[in-house]
Ligand code: SF4
């Protein structure tokens with residue numbers, strides 16, 4: 001069991017989640033974070049901390065596709081443990097549909 005980050009995170013990156021994770025299992029892409037499924041201890045602490053509700057448990061049906069994205073990019077992107085700077089336009093993209101297709105970047109973050 002693990003929690004996963006969905007496309008709702010793309011271009012939001014409030015990063016409140018990374019501050020609360022007890023095992024530091026978030027990884028940073030250019031405009032999205034992911035959780036390493038093998039490192040997450042399924043504590044659920046991060047879920048309510050995420051303003052756009054991008055974090056869901058893998059027991060939810062919609063989580064399956066995101067689990068693969070999280071696993072794949074957690075291996076490629078750098079670990080992030082401290083909240084960084086939220087992009088100034090983050091609120092504009094909150095709740096926008098289809099963000100993965102429109103905006104996903106596979107580039108690593110700056111951590
Ligand atoms: S708080 Fe939510 S939207 Fe923000 S970086 Fe974490 S998972 Fe992404």
Ligand code: SF4
Nearest residue numbers: 021040041043044046
């Ligand atoms: S569920 Fe717990 S261990 Fe997993 S990412 Fe969230 S805070 Fe970290």
